[in-house]
Amino acid sequence: MSFAIPFPNISPEIFSIGPFALRWYALAYIVGILIAWWMMARAVRTPRLWPNGQAPATADQIGDFVTWAIIGIIVGGRLGFVLFYEPAYYLQNPLQIPQIWQGGMAFHGGFLGVVVAGLWFCRKNGIPIPQMADLIAYGTPPALALGRISNFINAELWGRPTDAPWGVVFPGPMAQDCPGIVGLCARHPSQLYEAALEGVVLCLLLIWVVYRARGFFRTGLVLGLFVGGYGVARFIVEFYRQADAQFITPDNPMGWVLQAGPVGVSMGQLLSLPMILFGLVMVIWSLKWQART
Template sequence: MHALIPFPEISPEIFSISIGGASFALRWYALAYIAGILIAWRLAVMAVTRPALWPGQTAPMQPKQVEDLITWIILGVVLGGRLGFVLFYQPAYYLANPMEILLIWQGGMAFHGGLLGVVVASWVYATLNNIPKIQMADLVAHTVAPGLMLGRLANFINAELWGRATTLPWGVAFPGRAAQNCGQAVGDICARHPSQLYEAALEGLVLGALILFLVYRRHAFLRPGLVVGVFLAGYGCARFLVEFFRQPDFQFVSLGNPLGLAWHINGYGLTQGQALSLPMIALGVYFVLRARSVHSKEARA
């Protein structure tokens, strides 16, 4: 008999109220978004008010500009995340049901799409306000990890995006569909990897701590592009690794493809999450090497 961890009974709703027959609820996932944005704002303001962190003792933005940028980033996250889910994961379904693209409250957001949305929104804002783009990218990248960690914790509370079946002692007995047809069971109960917690630890805690260490102890902002490179490569590697333990997206699973590989040859290939992470890793490595090269040339000059 293998050990397992019962899923904690935490309601996805923190509280709900009824006003005039209408019900309003605050959910953990919404709170994670709000808290992540507030933390990102405070980290960015703290960074731009410390000139010594930046080349030439000059921050790329003023605190008021950070507040304006946050609004653009929120739009980028929501629009990019939704369109990314539509295009990367269920294009055929939404092509047949285009009006459902607007129903964001029913779920369906993709991190890689949200990232692209943030890149576009930040690029436009930087262009309109004549802000150095690479330095602003570093500023934004160093604020993201706490929100990622909170979002993954909310995924766990919501019992969504769970992992593959496991007989390991820390397997979690998730409720609902997760308990059905998982292939491996502990007695009559299906246990799965808590892959949301793996991602919270790697993408949020570990990556976030590394980036803050580089910024405040190794003066990483003095090498434009280094922080955004570490973030892209670090997130890409973390997501690529966790995909081995995460339950594949249902639309890619079939009798001939039980591992849910989006791209495969004779059963060997990549999940959709891994395929989307590879360009992030490559781009991150490019930015890191570029930052080191530029810094070396400046040091020799």
């Protein structure tokens, strides 16, 4: 290792009062949801963004939906982690499944949780599901960016070893367990790569599409760009992100879940492929549908 960036000494806890502790990860969820709420409420209060000046929901309904979205994120994110990443462990330790304060959330599960919550909420309130889906997708990227930044602060989900000058020396024996490397091991700050692609880039793209390209006039376009864009970003970053420990073996040091000869895909890439396909189909459908109307 010729050069590397020392890991910043940032405590995962912002402050604690007695048994209560506010962690960066929890704050990321809170602030991300508040930003999404604000973006969605502002969008429905802007008639020019919608066909015939009619938004699919009111600002008050957006506030009500946020409560259900939070439940969907927590339940779906936790169950997704349990089922996708460590099913054997939690099958033996089922009482640990609801212990979300111990860590372990999966975006793909949280995404499905929000989908279920959104479908239920729309049917209950008579809100058009496709337009509401576009609206939810539009407000999501900032929360993704904040979540990935908190992953970096927590020194978790780090990347593969690298000799790049921006490699970060993450603390802990697991982060420093790099076969073949003598001395300190620097790794890709893959959490920040994800924050940039899934959060900042995707957010700026959707804002431009909504406010400059009348994205909400093409039902499904914003949703397709978000889902497909996330899938592409996650697929790319997985090349630099360390695979989860349960997938790494002496015969499979890359942690691939599917392998064909010298190439393979990680669990994150496998879960992202349907998202890329769905996003592509939605974008094509929305553009063709718009052309016919």
